[in-house]
Amino acid sequence: MSRRADPARHASGDLAAYAAGAIPPGQAAAVAAHLRACPACRAELAGWRALAAGARALDREASVAMPPPDPATLRRAWAEIERRRACGWRPGRPAAARMLGLLLQLLRAQIRVVPRGVWPLSAAAVGAGLLLAAAVPRAGVAGTLLGLIVCAIGGVSVAFSCGPDAEPCPDLAHSLPVPPRLVLLSRLGLLFCFDTLLGLGGSAVVVSLHGASSLWTVSGLWFGPFLALGALSAVLAVVWGSVAAASGTLALWAVRLFGGPVVAALWRTNGPVLGCAAVLLMVAVAWRPRLA
Amino acid sequence: MSDAVLRGLAGVDGGAVDADIALARRLAAGDRAAMEEVYARHARALLGYIRHRTSDPGLAEEVLQETLVAAWQGAARFGGRSSLRTWLIGIARRQALQAVRRRRLPLADGAGPEGRATPDTEPESVMLAAADREELAAAMRGLSPLHREVIVLTFVYGLSYPELTRCLGVPLGTVKSRLSNAKRAMRAALAGRGGERG
Numbered sequence: 001m002s003r004r005a006d007p008a009r010h011a012s013g014d015l016a017a018y019a020a021g022a023i024p025p026g027q028a029a030a031v032a033a034h035l036r037a038c039p040a041c042r043a044e045l046a047g048w049r050a051l052a053a054g055a056r057a058l059d060r061e062a063s064v065a066m067p068p069p070d071p072a073t074l075r076r077a078w079a080e081i082e083r084r085r086a087c088g089w090r091p092g093r094p095a096a097a098r099m100l101g102l103l104l105q106l107l108r109a110q111i112r113v114v115p116r117g118v119w120p121l122s123a124a125a126v127g128a129g130l131l132l133a134a135a136v137p138r139a140g141v142a143g144t145l146l147g148l149i150v151c152a153i154g155g156v157s158v159a160f161s162c163g164p165d166a167e168p169c170p171d172l173a174h175s176l177p178v179p180p181r182l183v184l185l186s187r188l189g190l191l192f193c194f195d196t197l198l199g200l201g202g203s204a205v206v207v208s209l210h211g212a213s214s215l216w217t218v219s220g221l222w223f224g225p226f227l228a229l230g231a232l233s234a235v236l237a238v239v240w241g242s243v244a245a246a247s248g249t250l251a252l253w254a255v256r257l258f259g260g261p262v263v264a265a266l267w268r269t270n271g272p273v274l275g276c277a278a279v280l281l282m283v284a285v286a287w288r289p290r291l292a
Numbered sequence: 293m294s295d296a297v298l299r300g301l302a303g304v305d306g307g308a309v310d311a312d313i314a315l316a317r318r319l320a321a322g323d324r325a326a327m328e329e330v331y332a333r334h335a336r337a338l339l340g341y342i343r344h345r346t347s348d349p350g351l352a353e354e355v356l357q358e359t360l361v362a363a364w365q366g367a368a369r370f371g372g373r374s375s376l377r378t379w380l381i382g383i384a385r386r387q388a389l390q391a392v393r394r395r396r397l398p399l400a401d402g403a404g405p406e407g408r409a410t411p412d413t414e415p416e417s418v419m420l421a422a423a424d425r426e427e428l429a430a431a432m433r434g435l436s437p438l439h440r441e442v443i444v445l446t447f448v449y450g451l452s453y454p455e456l457t458r459c460l461g462v463p464l465g466t467v468k469s470r471l472s473n474a475k476r477a478m479r480a481a482l483a484g485r486g487g488e489r490g
Contacts, residue, residue: 016471022452047420051475052447054428059340059448061429066343069335073353077360078327084361091320091368180461 010034011041019048103186110187114161119194122153126198130205139210139218144264146206147222148257150199154226155249157191158233162284163242184288188234188281192227199226224269224277229253231280238287312376320367330363334377337449338384344444345388345437355391359384374455381449382459420475423482431481439474446471 011034017023018031035042129149133142162184203218229249236245256267266273318326338359342352362383370379423431432440442460445451451459456467 013468016446016468016475017453020446020450022446022450022455024452047475050420050423050428051443051478053425054423054432054478055443055447057425058429058432059444062343063336063340066340067349069331069339069356070353073357074328074331074335074360077357077364078324080357080361081322081327081364084365085322091322091365 010038010044012044015041015045016048019045019052106183106186107190110183110190113187114157114191118157118161118191122157122195122198125149125153126202130202133202133206134209139206139213142206142210143203143213143218143221146199146202146218147225148253150195150202150222151226151229151256152250152253153198154192154195154230155233155253156246157195158188158230159237159245159249160242161187161191161237162234163237163245165242181285181288184234184238185285188230188284192230195226195230196223199223220269222269224273225256225267227277228273228280231277231284234284235280235287238284308375309372313370313372316367316370316376319364322364327360327364330376330380331360334380335360337377338380341381341444341449342384342388344440345385346392351391351395355384355388358387358391362387374451374458377449378451378455378459381445381451385459420479420482427482428478431478434481434484435474435477438470439477442467442470443474443478 011018011031014023014027014031018028023031035045126146126149129146133146136142136145199222200215200219203215203222206218207213207215229252232252233245233249236248256263315326315329319330335356339352339356342355342359343349346352346355359380363380366383370376374382420428432443435443442456445456445459453464453467457464460467460470462470
């Protein structure tokens, strides 16, 4: 890739690579042209070159002190490869167990990242919702109450788990060989699963208390809006941060609470709402790498 | 985007990459001579890199062994988007992190939040340029592992920006800001050493 020299713009971003000699020839020529006309960038380059010299000096020092690799390491590595081949492992096809292990490791890491209070507070909120639901006489109202609570905890828990302030970066980015989008997706999956289980448990209790509706009908009162609100919260969290996400989702939630029958009619599990949730989720995942 | 285009973007030499791809194919096919060639050409550099991440020589050899096994396991997927050495360093990095975590040793620290790369200030560059190599090497030893790693990968192993983004698993902006922050940390370390001497 070649890039024209732009005398108005400093070459700061490329000088480290230029000093390391790790830059494509066309780009190197553009940087060299800029350097001829820019004393500030020449001074900065001198700093990078000194840094490079220090790094190489340290490496030479370490190389002298370091014994050469032990040939037994190669023998042991080959013995391990032979053992794996004997067990049916083939290059390029990671064993299913290894993939499953990686997935579990990824999910376990997400549990550590999600703020600790999210799990008990979500469960407590659903418990409180069930107490309210038990006090109302009609199954529809009880289900709506429970659904509103599930939607609120979905939005808020995503808000505080997916923003830049929840990111233990670069620790997590370092500890797992997975791209940041997959990390976000797995975290959202974990939160959605947990909240869905809570919501289904609550819905089952509402059905058993009132007996008039099916589990499917009661769950339909909240499942679609819950996914859409959670996905919206994810978008707001990755773009503007946790507080904006929590405020935005709670504002929308309040619109549903006080918005009357028109808003209530839109607050359903149907194709457009689920489609909305899917689009928002894709936006959040697409935006995620910019967080780092 | 095709591998050839990506190679062009990374400034990778096509002939050398083709040789690397051929070596990786032989390795994937279970050719022991290919593994010996990989070992002869890259083991020392890999061990040097691993030793930047752990000071335990036994653990470093163990990580090297796991890197060679993982390289065989993943060799079929090597597409030449970077040099074979860069690809192996990426594997060694992951294996080192896993080994350190298994042994519950401290992970590379975060070294503070990583903001956008900011324009360099001249005194910083002047201070670095004025320091002698011993001072610079001593200041390097005092850097956080995260900062030392990006400097070592850039200036010792010569990884390009696209290779650094793949190896470190972070976007280009983070690579650049990490380098800038490392440079700033070097300046602070040099200033501290100057203060100690004074």
